[in-house]
Amino acid sequence: MAAEHNSEYKRIEFMGLPGAGKSTLYAAIMKEMQLRGSSLPLLAVDKAVHRCLLRRDNGLLGNLLKMLPHRIWEPLCGMRNTCSEMHAFTCNHVPMMHLIFKMLDCGPMKVEWRQCIIYVFFLLGAEHQLLRRYLSADEKVFAEEGFAQAVLSAFGYLAITKTSANDINRYVDDCPALKGVIFMDTSPEICLERLNKRPELPLILSGEYPAKRLDRLKYLDECLHIAADGFKRRNIPVWRFSDFGTQDVMSAARLWYSSVNSAPA
DSSP states (O other), X not given: OOOOOOTTOEEEEEEEOTTSSXXXXXXXXXXXXXXXXOSSOEEEHHHHHHHHHHHSOOHHHHHHHTTSOHHHHHHHHSGGGOHHHHHHXXXXXXXXXXXHHHHHTSSOOOHHHHHHHHHHHHHHHHHHHHHHHHXXXXXXXXXXXXXXXXXXXXXXXXXGGGOOHHHHHHHHHHSOOOSXXXXXXXXXXXXXXXXXXXXXXXXXXXXXXXXXXHHHHHHHHHHHHHHHHHHHHTTOOEEEEOOTTSSOHHHHHHHHHHHHHSSOO
């Protein structure tokens, strides 16, 4: 079960405010690719991870276990057993991890928030290292959540007065290179209107009084725009979409598909 090291694996990610419509556009793009019999070898990140876990060498017994149904072998050979990948990612991205823990030390923070932030980056790091190690060169990953969206995990829980464009730009510079970012650039006001209709608020807004939620969303929006500019500075394509109140989501999916399918690999 030897694997080929793919240091150039390609990953396209979404980013946007909670309630921006990321999941809606993600589903529409996946549907568009299915309708077209997509020539783009884009894998949803969960399928890519599953494929790489099967390729990963877990020793004789572990590899035999993976011949059984996923629900049997996953607890023993799945993402819960990726300490070596997380260690490798940390060693390869020391400046990024240092910055994240610096942000965690910026001031008082709920234990629940701190645990959530650490979990996000440990999982992303292990996932990235696994895909980097076991994906073949022609396979690309399509992720609704990833390093671009994790800008909000790294900086979104800070006091609004602590916005630092320099730190966000350092994060963008230090995070793994992406093939592209789809930015759902929906206004904070529209996002708040949608979130208020949901039975439960996202964790990042759970500590805010109702009157302060829009301020928090505006702060998050500022973080995302700084990050988007940083990705463009790294020559990473940023496809920007606004609210779909006036733009049909399937039209947006077709537009994106056409633009990326005609671009060089």
